[in-house]
Amino acid sequence: MGDNSNFFERSYExxxxxxxxxVTSYGAIAKHLGATKSARMVGWAMNASKNDDTVPAHRVVNxxxxxxxxxxxxxxxxxxxxxxxxGIEIIENQIQNFEQKFWDPTIExxxx
DNA sequence: ATTCTGACGTGGG
DNA sequence: CCCCACGCCAGAA
Numbered sequence: 001m002g003d004n005s006n007f008f009e010r011s012y013e014x015x016x017x018x019x020x021x022x023v024t025s026y027g028a029i030a031k032h033l034g035a036t037k038s039a040r041m042v043g044w045a046m047n048a049s050k051n052d053d054t055v056p057a058h059r060v061v062n063x064x065x066x067x068x069x070x071x072x073x074x075x076x077x078x079x080x081x082x083x084x085x086x087g088i089e090i091i092e093n094q095i096q097n098f099e100q101k102f103w104d105p106t107i108e109x110x111x112x
Numbered sequence: 113a114t115t116c117t118g119a120c121g122t123g124g125g
Numbered sequence: 126c127c128c129c130a131c132g133c134c135a136g137a138a
Contacts, residue, residue: 025120025121026119026120026121027120027121027122030120030121030133035133036121036122036133037120037121037122037132037133037134038120038132038133038134039119039120039121039133040118040119040120040121040132040133040134040135041120041133041134041135042119042120043118043119043120044118044119044134044135044136045119046119047118047119057119060119061119062119062120062121063120063121067119068119068120069119070119071119072119073119079119114138115137115138116136116137116138117135117136117137117138118134118135118136120132120133121131121132121133122130122131122132123129123130123131124128124129124130125127125128125129
């Protein structure tokens with residue numbers, strides 16, 4: 001077990017733990033999975049999670065706090081709307097006070 | 113089989 | 126701040 005074919009599921013496990021009103025990045029998830037250089041695969045995993053509505057994919061953005069995955073959601077602005085409904089302010093695809101909203105799995109889940 | 117493209121990140125200039 | 130090259134690896138053409 002522990003083979004990386006579970007990479008998608010492991011990404012989902014972490015995404016599900018992102019608290020309401022908080023966000024994290026693809027790279028942060030990848031890092032926590034021990035695959036720092038495979039941030040792209042996390043994005044791919046989120047893309048594949050469309051069927052799974054238990055995965056809050058809208059809470060995963062890039063390292064700068066930009067909504068780079070926006071166009072992969074249903075509506076034109078669904079991702080932004082979901083985040084705004086959680087109290088996150090967004091201007092020009094950029095999350096405001098990003099550092100404050102950022103939830104780092106490597107820190108928050110460190111005691112494991 | 114080969115090439116290109118990404119929901120990315122890092123490093124160099 | 127910007128732009129570019131590279132590493133990563135799954136899919137599409």
